[in-house]
Amino acid sequence: MSPVLSVRDLSVRFDLRGGRHIAAVSDASFDLAAGECLALVGESGCGKSVLASALLGLLPGNARTAGTAVIDGIDLLSADERTLARTVRGRRVGLVPQSPAAHLTPVRTVRAHLEETLRELTGTPRSGLRAAAEAAAGRASFPAGLLDHYPHELSGGQAQRAATALALVGDAPLLLADEPTTGLDRDLVDRTADELRRHADGGRALLLITHDLTAAERIADRVAVMYAGRIVEVAPADRFFGTPGPRHPYARGLLAALPERDFTPIPGMPPELGALPDGCAFAPRCDRATDACGTPPRLEDGVACHHSEEPARA
Template sequence: MRGAREIAAVTDATFRLHRGECLALIGESGCGKSVLASALLGLLPGNARTEGHAWLSGGRAGDERLGGGRAGEERPDGGRADRGGDRLDLLAADERTLARTVRGRRIGLVPQSPAAHLTPVRTVRSQLRETLRELTGRRDGEEAAAARAAFPADHLDRHPHQLSGGLAQRAATALALVGDAPLLLADEPTTGLDRALVDRTVDELRAQVDRGHTLLMITHDLAAAERIADRVAVMYAGRIVELADAEAFFGDPGPRHPYARGLLDALPERAFTPIPGMPPELGDLPAGCAFAPRCPRAADACAAVPPLTDGVACHHPRSDRA
């Protein structure tokens, strides 16, 4: 909500995240990616409203899954969003449940700004110790917790302001891993890092996936997404417009949605051709397909919002040859 006006920051976001994989949610800044992350963790502002479901399944390390949809509804992948087993609807959970059983324990957050996430007046060791005690009941183990995120033990007694950007990111990642949460949510974890630190951070997160964790990585860094992801979800103006296997998306045949194709073509190592125009304001979306005003393929059919069908929300998606 903004004043008396309601703004749909995220609409019809439907995807399923399987255990032991990384899904990269990509798109330009302001498209709704971080709003989605905040909704999953119950961290939206008080005047925000959510609808639908975000089912969190499992509960053991390596056995967590995240899926959207309506209760009891068949999904395109054949799953059912029912209330069986130990599934939890994150969007319906109260603050007590989220604080005591979800955050840190079932979902670990790797934040966008580790400097803001870390307590500035306490050492990394003391923050790890407190988190270990809270989530696991242990009163030691800081060195082992730091090692999981490749944080050097000889920096544990430093304060956050004494760390480089890369080390601060590793400290925040170490805190996210303390509870051995099966699902990790990384919200723009490489912002402000140079390319070498981006690659190192991404590789460390990928190592967690390879150890059995599940990762939802929200990023506008396509190189980082290509390096880490098993699948890619592309968001534009609050909607997911393409879901694809990462290898096919970044390689052959490439993206099928014109916007997703434009994102890759804008990269310096590719065509270096910018997408014309600007993304719309979420509070002033055009009728029909939100990308139509910028799209070279726009036609009369684009006056209607295209559904996400076979992994792409477009009335005229690109074929393997177009």
């Protein structure tokens, strides 16, 4: 069976003044199957949200893309705005945005947002819109009593749930959820994650972009780890979170930093994407780094590391 989404060598570069540029995403490749959840994880600024924006044609004018990202025969990177607006966004690809308040029209209520989306994507008749909007809100645990509120009257978590409800309306074959649990308490995190999982279990694909490794462990089938714009490891979720665990030193560091694990932060800071070091970008923070790390590692057998098979140093 063909994947719902097939990404090959996706790269995003932002051109700056003076001939400088930032390599925000470099050579990302992965497939996403129907019924599957892939969690894309990594520290802030590693390129996760840029990748999602590239898939929907939502990058700024100074962005330059390369590679391919194909869904239902459409290359999302080369498609024109008309195609993206009329046949991709909402219909083939749904989005739970990282900043939901920026995606909600300030002069319209949540109910109005949902009813318009239901009319456009599902053809719900006017007589059934009120009930359908309330049902759509319930899928994302959005309180029915707040449906007639405007975006500025919502908390951050409430706006997040409203955006999730909107993204689920069309039952798109692919859902991009960019930090969908931001601002939610643990109970709502679990409920939101479970609803996203149900979306995938219905035969659709889910790309979950998140800092919340607990949510990723709860619902993901596979995990892809990004660092400095590159995917450095892709692994089944049960192996990644269980035994034998991640193979890349950075991925192991992400797990070790969790409070329920070692609660030990990764030393140092991520590099600036406009000034990446030669070779492996993680080498300056890595206790395994050797001269071999002066050469950029390729993603082979699910990991991009020259020392992935060596036992961890004491």
